[in-house]
Amino acid sequence: MILVTGATGTTGRAVVDGLHRLPGNAQVRVLVRDPARLTGLPASVEVVVGDFGDEASLASALVGVRAAFLLTCRVGEGDDGRFVRAARAAGVRRVVKVSAAAVMDPGAQDVITCWQRQAEAVVCGSGMEWTLLRPRAFMSNTLAWAPSVKRERVVRALCSGSRNACVDPRDVADVAVCALVGDGxxxxxxxxxxxxxxxxxxxxxxxxxxxxxELAVEELGREAAQALLGRRHPRAVVEALLESACRQRAGAKQAVEPAVAEVTGRAARSYEDWVRDHLDAFRLTGTSGARVR
Structure with missing residues (x-):
């Protein structure tokens, strides 16, 4: 049995789908807080209700599990520690953990990156087999542009002229599937x-x-970005994201790595590929255009 957390999110759901496509019909279980958010799952996938903050629900979800995909989002809440304790007690042999590329950057000392470093240490010290996935920013983050693209033909962003080697979350999921079921x-x-x-x-x-x-690009100033991010995140996370943007401006996120191809045996998907597969999310309303600047 393979347990997948984060299955209501983009990456976790892609892991479930990838496991389902494997020959041999792998047994898959998903851990979710709200099963109503899961639609269109393969009939063979088992759904269990639980929460990272509820150790009893973790123990129940991990019964009979040999490998687990671990994706946590609550910064500083100790979710990785509780999961690892429950997994070790249940006899789980392998954990594939989603972290972040920034953990390898000595200049990244923001609260999110420090949390991820601590989470990695917990997993690596668990005594189980572990694999760490450290993605750069997800291409799917650009879905946040959809409302302004539809209404105004405008993209608003920080650091619009700086480079980021963003990754398709489906590639992260494909690497996770390889690590969950393969050797090495x-x-x-x-x-x-x-x-x-x-x-x-x-x-x-x-x-x-x-x-x-043609789409216009408007550079957000720090105050505007702070206000926009503050609608979705607590203050400490907002500050971490702003610090991350500064590092991107300094060139910290532009290195291209070969791991997707090395693990999966095929080239990483391009942003052109991602847009083609998600274009409906940006379909325009009205007829007026705007110039890219």
């Missing part, structure tokens, strides 16, 4: 990127090309 990944940490480092300007140009319009 124990004790490995994979930094996962796309095939090229792109600026927001270049991403907006590609998105506009596929939509058949």
């Amino acid at each position: 990944h124990a004790g490995r940490a994979y930094t996962l990127t796309g095939p090229q480092a792109l600026t927001v300007d270049e991403q907006a140009a590609e998105l506009g090309r596929q939509l058949g319009v």
Whole structure:
């Protein structure tokens, strides 16, 4: 049995789908807080209700599990520690943990990166087989542009001229599937990127090309970005994201790594590929266009 956490999110759901496509019909169980958010799951997938903060529910979900995909989101809440304790007690042999590429950057000392470093240490000290996945920013983050693209033909972003080797979350999921079911990944940490480092300007140009319009790019100042991020995140996380943007501006996120191809045996998906597969999310309303600048 393989347990997948985070199955209501983009990456976790892609892991479930990837496991389902494998020959041999792997047994898959998903741990979710709200099963109503899961739609269209294969009938063979078992759904259990639980929460990282509820150790009894973790113990129940991990019964009979041999490998687990671990994705946590609550910064500083100790979720990784509780999960690892429950997994070790249940006899889980292998854990594949999603972390972040920034953990390898000595200049990254923000609260999110420090939390991820601590989480990695917990997993690596667990006594179980472990694999760490360290993705760069997800291409799917650009879905946040959809409302302004639809209404105004505008993309608003920080550091629009700086480069980020963003990765398709489906590639992260594909590497996770390989690590969950294959050999040779124990004790490995994979930094996962796309095939090229792109600026927001270049991403907006590609998105506009596929939509058949020109999109304007507006650079957000720090105060505007702080206000926008503050609608979705607590203050400490907002500050961490702003610090991360500064590091991107300094060139800390532009290195392209070969791990996706090395693990999966195929090239990493491009941003062009990602846009083509998600274009409906940006379909325009109205007819007016705008120039990219």
